[in-house]
Amino acid sequence: MLKINNLSAKIDNKSILQDFKLEINPGEVHAIMGPNGSGKSTLSNILSGKKGYDVTGEVLFENSDLFSLETEERAHKGIFLAFQYPLEIPGVNTNVFLKTSLNAIKKARGEKELDAIQFLKLVKEKAKELKFDEEKLGRQLNVGFSGGEKKKNEILQMSILNPKLSILDETDSGLDIDALKTVADGVNALRKKNNSFLIITHYQRLLEYIKPDFVHVLMNGKIIKSGGPDLALELEKKGYENIN
Amino acid sequence: MEEQLKIDFEKKLKDFSYSDQEKKFKETNFKEFLKQGFPNRKLESWKFSDLNQIIKSNIGELTFYNDYKKENQIDKIQLISDLEHNKLIVIDGKIEKIDFKFEEKDKIEVLVEQGEETIKENINSLINLNNAFSNKFCKIIIKKNYSLKKPLVIYHSTNKNTQSKNTNSRIDFKLEENACLRLIDIFKDNTEKNFLNIYYNFELDKSSILKNYKIDKSINNNVKYSYNNVKQEANSISETFILSSGSKFFKNEINCNLQGQHSSAFVNGIFDLDDENHHEIKSNINHLVENTKSYQLVKSVLEKKSKAVYQGKIFVSSEAQKTDGYQLSNAILLSENSEFNAKPELEIYADDVKCSHGSSSGSLDENSIFYLMSRGLNYKEAKKLLINGFLLDVIEKITDEEIKNLIKNLLGVKE
Ligand SMILES: Nc1ncnc2c1ncn2[C@@H]1O[C@H](COP(=O)(O)OP(=O)(O)OP(=O)(O)O)[C@@H](O)[C@H]1O
Numbered sequence: 075m076l077k078i079n080n081l082s083a084k085i086d087n088k089s090i091l092q093d094f095k096l097e098i099n100p101g102e103v104h105a106i107m108g109p110n111g112s113g114k115s116t117l118s119n120i121l122s123g124k125k126g127y128d129v130t131g132e133v134l135f136e137n138s139d140l141f142s143l144e145t146e147e148r149a150h151k152g153i154f155l156a157f158q159y160p161l162e163i164p165g166v167n168t169n170v171f172l173k174t175s176l177n178a179i180k181k182a183r184g185e186k187e188l189d190a191i192q193f194l195k196l197v198k199e200k201a202k203e204l205k206f207d208e209e210k211l212g213r214q215l216n217v218g219f220s221g222g223e224k225k226k227n228e229i230l231q232m233s234i235l236n237p238k239l240s241i242l243d244e245t246d247s248g249l250d251i252d253a254l255k256t257v258a259d260g261v262n263a264l265r266k267k268n269n270s271f272l273i274i275t276h277y278q279r280l281l282e283y284i285k286p287d288f289v290h291v292l293m294n295g296k297i298i299k300s301g302g303p304d305l306a307l308e309l310e311k312k313g314y315e316n317i318n
Numbered sequence: 319m320e321e322q323l324k325i326d327f328e329k330k331l332k333d334f335s336y337s338d339q340e341k342k343f344k345e346t347n348f349k350e351f352l353k354q355g356f357p358n359r360k361l362e363s364w365k366f367s368d369l370n371q372i373i374k375s376n377i378g379e380l381t382f383y384n385d386y387k388k389e390n391q392i393d394k395i396q397l398i399s400d401l402e403h404n405k406l407i408v409i410d411g412k413i414e415k416i417d418f419k420f421e422e423k424d425k426i427e428v429l430v431e432q433g434e435e436t437i438k439e440n441i442n443s444l445i446n447l448n449n450a451f452s453n454k455f456c457k458i459i460i461k462k463n464y465s466l467k468k469p470l471v472i473y474h475s476t477n478k479n480t481q482s483k484n485t486n487s488r489i490d491f492k493l494e495e496n497a498c499l500r501l502i503d504i505f506k507d508n509t510e511k512n513f514l515n516i517y518y519n520f521e522l523d524k525s526s527i528l529k530n531y532k533i534d535k536s537i538n539n540n541v542k543y544s545y546n547n548v549k550q551e552a553n554s555i556s557e558t559f560i561l562s563s564g565s566k567f568f569k570n571e572i573n574c575n576l577q578g579q580h581s582s583a584f585v586n587g588i589f590d591l592d593d594e595n596h597h598e599i600k601s602n603i604n605h606l607v608e609n610t611k612s613y614q615l616v617k618s619v620l621e622k623k624s625k626a627v628y629q630g631k632i633f634v635s636s637e638a639q640k641t642d643g644y645q646l647s648n649a650i651l652l653s654e655n656s657e658f659n660a661k662p663e664l665e666i667y668a669d670d671v672k673c674s675h676g677s678s679s680g681s682l683d684e685n686s687i688f689y690l691m692s693r694g695l696n697y698k699e700a701k702k703l704l705i706n707g708f709l710l711d712v713i714e715k716i717t718d719e720e721i722k723n724l725i726k727n728l729l730g731v732k733e
């Protein structure tokens with residue numbers, strides 16, 4: 075599904091990712107762990123199409139060149155990024171935003187757009203599953219949301235958009251224990267349908283709820299070690315300095 | 319220009335048989351305008367908008383005489399269709415039609431030929447120009463305790479052949495105690511190179527409410543100036559909302575005298591400018607007695623080489639304790655060549671007051687754009703959503719639901 079070959083990225087001549095390689099197949103869950111500043115969010119941003127990086131290398135998504143696609147086209151094709159720091163968008167109603175987003179994607183795929191009633195039904199159902207307070211959907215997008223509520227809102231968007239590849243950038247940071255479980259349930263529900271995940275986290279705990287197929291350690295812009303779920307446990311014990 | 323002015327003024331005086339008093343009033347004003355000419359940047363309140371220069375470069379030579387005996391065609395004007403309303407139609411400065419068909423006849427008085435105006439007004443030279451050249455004097459009185467059932471829409475238009483002309487119109491309004499008027503000004507002139515000069519006087523008696531919405535949305539190449547002079551007695555409320563967008567140049571000036579206790583003034587506006595349009599809002603809120611309140615919020619979205627100016631002044635006299643004055647402006651610059659100038663001014667002579675002001679401007683937040691695009695919106699859609707969100711709080715300040723919806727539709731703000 076996703077194939078990253080020799081990806082290097084720089085900002086203002088500062089190298090952030092170097093010869094990064096990763097392959098994700100349908101239905102797989104990959105976890106990336108790595109110290110602050112190692113390039114995890116940069117990777118997520120590049121995959122989603124954020125501008126401002128000098129990149130070399132190749133990224134294929136379902137065999138097509140990702141770099142030839144605009145940000146919104148990547149979303150249309152099924153790439154979703156749950157932001158480490160979701161943005162506050164004043165004056166934009168959360169429900170209106172969710173509907174605009176879902177219908178933009180449906181339209182691009184040539185699918186039938188949802189009308190207001192169908193949409194509300196869907197959003198209610200998903201909000202309930204994720205124990206997301208419906209009242210918040212009537213508010214301005216992320217404005218006045220707590221840190222955890224913002225993260226849950228990202229997962230709500232994910233479950234509504236039903237993406238093929240979801241990148242979760244530290245979605246677990248700032249979530250309470252119950253929220254962590256509901257978020258994991260949301261991920262696992264999508265996973266059943268053969269969707270793939272790239273989960274960025276600092277904590278082994280999330281991976282107890284979402285069992286990854288692979289765990290990678292990212293340091294200084296490179297994957298220095300890959301393994302199964304046990305690698306996360308080892309990391310938690312030893313720390314990044316003593317791995318290898 | 320002076321030559322033309324004199325010829326046109328002579329013609330003007332011959333048109334009607336003015337009483338000596340009227341004639342004198344006009345002559346005094348004319349002389350004053352001759353002396354001062356169009357305002358230029360040497361005047362503090364015109365330093366961001368040099369009207370003299372703007373007229374020179376956009377119009378060139380103007381003529382000032384309009385034949386008011388001639389009937390103008392009014393059926394060409396596109397009326398608002400989704401809102402029931404009373405109408406007043408002004409073409410080339412002449413009132414062609416007044417229609418209060420939704421109202422009780424004895425609750426509204428319209429005086430058309432009152433000529434006892436003698437006050438020499440020294441507001442600025444454009445008011446002098448207006449007094450010298452405007453047609454008959456029109457005054458609309460809303461009687462005590464009467465609230466108009468439907469809004470009054472004033473359509474401002476020009477004949478399709480009108481070009482390089484200055485047109486002047488003046489209307490006075492009196493809202494008696496506890497009366498209420500919703501007044502919408504719609505600018506429907508799609509001509510070019512004209513200078514429209516509009517002057518309103520409002521007297522708001524005790525507990526009366528005026529809501530004035532000025533909508534300049536249709537694109538035209540004219541230059542406009544509008545002056546609202548509002549006097550407010552106790553407990554009266556004035557709400558002004560300006561959507562400044564379609565004209566080449568538009569300066570809206572609002573002067574509010576809060577002279578009765580617990581009176582309040584709200585001035586809100588949106589600059590939605592493109593191309594090389596240059597618009598200004600200038601407000602003077604004068605808090606003259608205790609316990610008065612003013613609130614101002616102006617938001618700008620500026621494309622290309624457009625320029626917006628907001629000069630908001632809050633004056634608090636020494637008697638005006640417990641004044642509450644607030645003023646804020648925010649601008650989004652969508653191009654490197656667009657420009658926003660804010661000049662807040664507080665002049666406070668009382669000590670127990672609550673006054674604040676603030677201003678900010680910046681470009682569209684690229685991270686927010688990325689966030690929205692990552693959810694499947696293209697750049698244009700993301701930008702539109704962000705801009706609508708940015709404008710929403712000022713639109714929400716409109717207290718009349720019907721008119722709020724009308725303006726939302728005009729701006730393409732969906733919910
Ligand atoms: N726009 C930018 N300009 C300059 N440097 C940047 C920019 N964005 C990221 N960096 C730098 O690139 C490096 C990687 O940043 P990144 O955000 O990808 O780290 P991260 O692994 O996500 O860290 P964390 O665990 O703290 O979220 C950091 O040193 C950061 O300072």
Ligand SMILES: [Mg+2]
Pocket residue numbers: 114115116158243244
């Ligand atoms: Mg990060």
